[in-house]
Amino acid sequence: MRVLFAGTPAVALPSLEALRAAGHEIVAVLTRPDAPLGRKRVTTPSPVAARAEELDLPVIKADRIDAEAAAAIAAAAPDVAAIVAYGALIPASALEIPTHGWINLHFSLLPAWRGAAPVQHSVINGDEVTGASTFLLEVGLDTGPVYGTMTESIRATDTSAQLLERLSHSGAVLLAQTIDAIAAGAVSGVVQQGQISLAPKLTLEDGRVHWNDPALAINRRIRGVTMEPGAWTMLGGQRFKLAPVLLRPDVTDLAPAQLRIEPKSVLVGTGSHAVELVEVQPAGKKLMKATDWARGLANKEDVVFE
Incomplete structure (x- = not known):
């Protein structure tokens, strides 16, 4: 098959290589x-x-499919277009250019989590299983008919970045298999x-972390927004970034947002039990161990996040 590949970030690279x-x-x-x-x-x-460029492939750079980009796509005469995290909508006028349309690899089990951030929302929501789907792109947002799916368990410690990395590889296999099947006329x-x-x-x-939320919800939110857009709270009127935390159900006597600095741990109260900070990034500084940050505090008593 003559394939136009559309993608932008590193997560799309396994699919390009698989095709x-x-x-x-x-x-x-x-x-x-x-x-x-x-x-x-x-x-x-x-x-x-x-x-x-390393592979000496023709490259079309466009932040939207205007007349010039559409003409370049048409000139390539693709049988099918494979799209993975390109980052812009494909207008109706361009959907008909490839003979077999645009096949999108989407990182969820459609129709669950249609949209730009399916993996992040899946982690924040506390899903136990997610996956990837290949489907025919149409004008609606991720609404087209599905060609194939694969599933992936969400681990208790997964960040969205870690989960997306795994899905990018298993999803690439699914996309290549889908294009193979379309070429053979063996799938609809x-x-x-x-x-x-x-x-x-x-x-x-x-x-932003809301410390009145239960610890489990806070844990999921922080993991879900790691790496983008990143988890944070406020301390001393400045944004204070947070890496994924540990659940501490054994500590229930801290008020929401109240910190307790111990020799080997830094605990924060939530709407249920405490969580333990692992790594933090104060404003203007690099990511560091929470215990190292705490040792540098002049006043370790009555520290409360805002």
Whole structure:
């Protein structure tokens, strides 16, 4: 099959490699334009663009499918388009360009968690099982018929970043198998059935920890927003970043947001029992062990998050 591959972040790379390994011809790669990264804001190609250039593949850089980008896609004459985390909507006018349409790899078991952040919402929600789906892209948001699915257990300590890394590899196999089956005329899409849930893109505010919530909900939220947009609270009027915490059901005498600094642990009260901080990042500093941060406090008594 002549495949147009559309993707931007590193999570899309396993799918690009899987399609190449399956013997499909990548006729072009569609990705977002170069963007400034790091503290020095150096303009940098996306991970997919960088890999495509290494492979000497034609690259189309566009933050939206306008007339110019659509013409470049049409010129590549793809039989099918495979899309993994491209980062922009495909307009109706472009959906008909590939003969077999656009096949999207989505990291949830559709129709659960339609939207931009399915893995994060799945972890925050406390799901025990998630997965990935391949489906035919249409105008609606993740509403098209499904070609295939695979499942993945969510571990108690998984962050969304860790879970997404696993799904990117197992999902890549699913995507390659789906394109193989389409090429062989051996698969057709099935209308989505089941409970619909939505997974909109998370904002910075979604990462804020509310200490009146139960410890389990706080644990899930912190893991769900790690790495993006990141978990945080306020201390001394400044944002204080948090890595995943440990549950401490043995400690129930702390008020929500109240800290207790012990020789080998830093505990915080919640709406149920305490949690133990593992790593923290005070404003203007690097990530460090919570106990190292606590040792540097001038006043260890009556510390309370805001």
